[in-house]
Amino acid sequence: MERLKFSKTALLALAPREDGKRRTVYDAETPKLALLITKTGAKSFYVLKRVGASMAWVKLGTFPDMTVEQARIEAKLIIGEFAAGANPATAKRAVRKELTFLEVFEKFVEEKRKRDGTYLSDRTKRDYRDVMRLYLEPIKSRKLSQIARSEVKAIHARVTKKSATQADRCVILISSVYNFAADLELFVGTNPASRIQKNPAPERDRFAQSNELPYLFAAIAESAMSDYFLLSLLTGARRSNIQEMAWRDIDMEAGIWRIGMTKNGTPQNVTLSPEAITVLKARKPTTIDSPFVFPGTGKTGHLVEPKKAWATILRRASVCRILALLEAEGRLSETERLIADKLLADTPIKAERQYRAVADELKIDPATYDMTDLRIHDLRRTLGSWQAKTGASMAIIGKSLNHKTHQATAIYARLDLDPVRQSVNTATQAMLEAAGIKKTAEVLPMKREQQAVRRPT
Numbered sequence: 001m002e003r004l005k006f007s008k009t010a011l012l013a014l015a016p017r018e019d020g021k022r023r024t025v026y027d028a029e030t031p032k033l034a035l036l037i038t039k040t041g042a043k044s045f046y047v048l049k050r051v052g053a054s055m056a057w058v059k060l061g062t063f064p065d066m067t068v069e070q071a072r073i074e075a076k077l078i079i080g081e082f083a084a085g086a087n088p089a090t091a092k093r094a095v096r097k098e099l100t101f102l103e104v105f106e107k108f109v110e111e112k113r114k115r116d117g118t119y120l121s122d123r124t125k126r127d128y129r130d131v132m133r134l135y136l137e138p139i140k141s142r143k144l145s146q147i148a149r150s151e152v153k154a155i156h157a158r159v160t161k162k163s164a165t166q167a168d169r170c171v172i173l174i175s176s177v178y179n180f181a182a183d184l185e186l187f188v189g190t191n192p193a194s195r196i197q198k199n200p201a202p203e204r205d206r207f208a209q210s211n212e213l214p215y216l217f218a219a220i221a222e223s224a225m226s227d228y229f230l231l232s233l234l235t236g237a238r239r240s241n242i243q244e245m246a247w248r249d250i251d252m253e254a255g256i257w258r259i260g261m262t263k264n265g266t267p268q269n270v271t272l273s274p275e276a277i278t279v280l281k282a283r284k285p286t287t288i289d290s291p292f293v294f295p296g297t298g299k300t301g302h303l304v305e306p307k308k309a310w311a312t313i314l315r316r317a318s319v320c321r322i323l324a325l326l327e328a329e330g331r332l333s334e335t336e337r338l339i340a341d342k343l344l345a346d347t348p349i350k351a352e353r354q355y356r357a358v359a360d361e362l363k364i365d366p367a368t369y370d371m372t373d374l375r376i377h378d379l380r381r382t383l384g385s386w387q388a389k390t391g392a393s394m395a396i397i398g399k400s401l402n403h404k405t406h407q408a409t410a411i412y413a414r415l416d417l418d419p420v421r422q423s424v425n426t427a428t429q430a431m432l433e434a435a436g437i438k439k440t441a442e443v444l445p446m447k448r449e450q451q452a453v454r455r456p457t
Contacts, residue, residue: 002023003028004027006028006030006068008064011035011068012064014043025037029072030071033045033047034047044059045061045062045063046059046060049078049079058078060074098145099186100140100143100144101174102141104177104187112176122304128173131166131170131173134166136155139174149190149196152171152196155167155171155174156168164200167199171198172193174193178192178194206378206381207384207386208379210434212321214434215317215320215324217432218435219314220233225306227279228294228303228306229309231293233379233382233383234276236383236401237270237380239306239377243303244292245257246292246293247284247293250293255271255274256270271400271421273425275432276428280293306376307376314371315349315352316344318352318370319356322356323355325369326358382431383401383424383427384400384401390427390430397409
């Protein structure tokens, strides 16, 4: 048995055996610690321990990536495990058979089912893969049992510096992958992402204000997707539910839209106001070849991504507010307004750039015209806010919007404070009046018959 007091210099000087067989050298200072040298000269630290009639080889790491000091510390820990009755070699073999985080992640993305039994949408898969690519690179090749809680916390802290929301998504995704692995019995152990403190959620109570509604409705009327955004506003339903809205779930006579499964895991009956019914009735003949209210060309069969259309709407609404301000200050003649309207219709991006520059030059506060911070989800919040402003109780608002908890509705308590239908109808009428649209029948024709649109003044 060859022995040597390990040091970096001594180990670097060791050469392979001339006969091509592997060379094993034991540390004279730490029992059971050995260095294995292959015929190619590769050197690795091992703990060698006899277990019954066989010899257990527990690899610690490669030299010089692992230092002598690190090898000695690790060897003592392994020897302690043997003394306690465990077999680290068996445990290491089990770890080698484990799937990596990336391998389980891919199974999760392709095989995970939602509460309603359907698979993850293409958009969700894409979002998850973006999180993996951008933030989870350090752990993707690691075995599940090798990822420590401290590493997950470090990822969360690092990503938080860029985006608190994305950092929380990282933790949620890691936790979901581990839970998925446990359900499939691919992993037995502790989820390293469980109970990690999320970032405080910034409070957001943005909704379309009275002075914004005329511009918002007018911009929506110009959009090819006006029906989608109108129904989002008039029902307060979640974006995904509007996208998946099917004709079979709509009872126009009763004014009810039945959603079989919502985000919070429960079904919902959505009250349809007369204005919403008007939009749906006019839309029905245009979708006779599709079971969906908003057909799509993808494999889902329905609309998937309305973000670009929404961005155009907000751009148009913001520019129109700038033009209205310029008119009010006498800085825009009737002829110039006609030119501006044509530019906005033909090249909205150019119009936005040009008139934002004018507003900046005149030192007009962007808060007086900029609506680009409105999100599609804020249409849902807008209905709830107008329900609160028109006297609906928190319970009614919560039921209308299908909130799972009282806390989700609490945001509306700061606004002006009974069945659900009356509340929705009242709020709808108030929004339309604020937009300068008095009659129910004007909601639909404002898009298809331009004379119903009133230019904001």
